[in-house]
Amino acid sequence: MRITVNCENRNRRRKVDLSKAKKVAETVLKTFGKKDAVVNIVFISNQKIRALNRMYLGKDSSTDVLAFPSGDTAGLRSQVSGLRKGFLGDVAISSDKAAGNAGEYGTAFKEEIALYVIHGVLHLLGYDDRTKKSRKVLQRKEHELLQKAKAVI
Numbered sequence: 001m002r003i004t005v006n007c008e009n010r011n012r013r014r015k016v017d018l019s020k021a022k023k024v025a026e027t028v029l030k031t032f033g034k035k036d037a038v039v040n041i042v043f044i045s046n047q048k049i050r051a052l053n054r055m056y057l058g059k060d061s062s063t064d065v066l067a068f069p070s071g072d073t074a075g076l077r078s079q080v081s082g083l084r085k086g087f088l089g090d091v092a093i094s095s096d097k098a099a100g101n102a103g104e105y106g107t108a109f110k111e112e113i114a115l116y117v118i119h120g121v122l123h124l125l126g127y128d129d130r131t132k133k134s135r136k137v138l139q140r141k142e143h144e145l146l147q148k149a150k151a152v153i
Contacts, residue, residue: 002036003029009043014095016043016113023152024114028121028145036086039124041117046096064097065116067123091120111146114153118145 005025007018021041029037044052046062053059053066069089098112105112119142129135 003034004038005029006038006040007043008041009095010048011043011045011095013045014043014099016095017110017153020110020153021113021117024117024149025121027149027152028118028125031145031148032125034086034088038087039121040090041093041120042090043093043095043113046094049092049094049097052092062094062097064094064101065120065123066092067120068092069124069126088121088124091117091124093117093120110153111150114149115142115146118142118149 003026005022007016007021007025009016009018021043025039025041029039049064049066050060050062053061053063056066056068067089068091070087093113093116095113098116099109101107102109102112119138122138122141122145127134127138127141129138
């Protein structure tokens with residue numbers, strides 16, 4: 001097996017370099033020593049991510065990233081259900097939010113996209129941001145990985 005990152009852009013209003021998004025996700029997975037991993041990433045609008053946020057988290061607001069871990073870090077569920085071994089999960093990213101935040105924070109759109117890809121993959125790897133302490137750990141790891149990812153974006 002190998003690392004497989006599937007990327008799709010479903011937001012026609014925002015062009016996203018999918019090959020660079022894949023490279024960023026691969027960088028994160030390789031940094032964590034993952035050799036067999038499958039991740040799906042979809043870029044969507046604020047409207048679509050708001051619907052997902054409402055449906056799955058009960059929050060009626062748009063957000064930047066939603067991650068849906070498979071809960072299958074050992075590959076056990078995939079053997080039972082027929083899913084591909086190593087499937088880590090799905091990440092939904094609002095490219096509208098990335099564009100808005102890039103303007104607000106004075107960063108490049110491609111850096112915001114890279115940050116959101118990193119954030120989503122970290123969630124799939126078990127990092128969370130529910131508490132102040134876990135958020136600080138996640139943010140430190142994001143910063144470290146973003147520095148590495150700048151070589152591929």
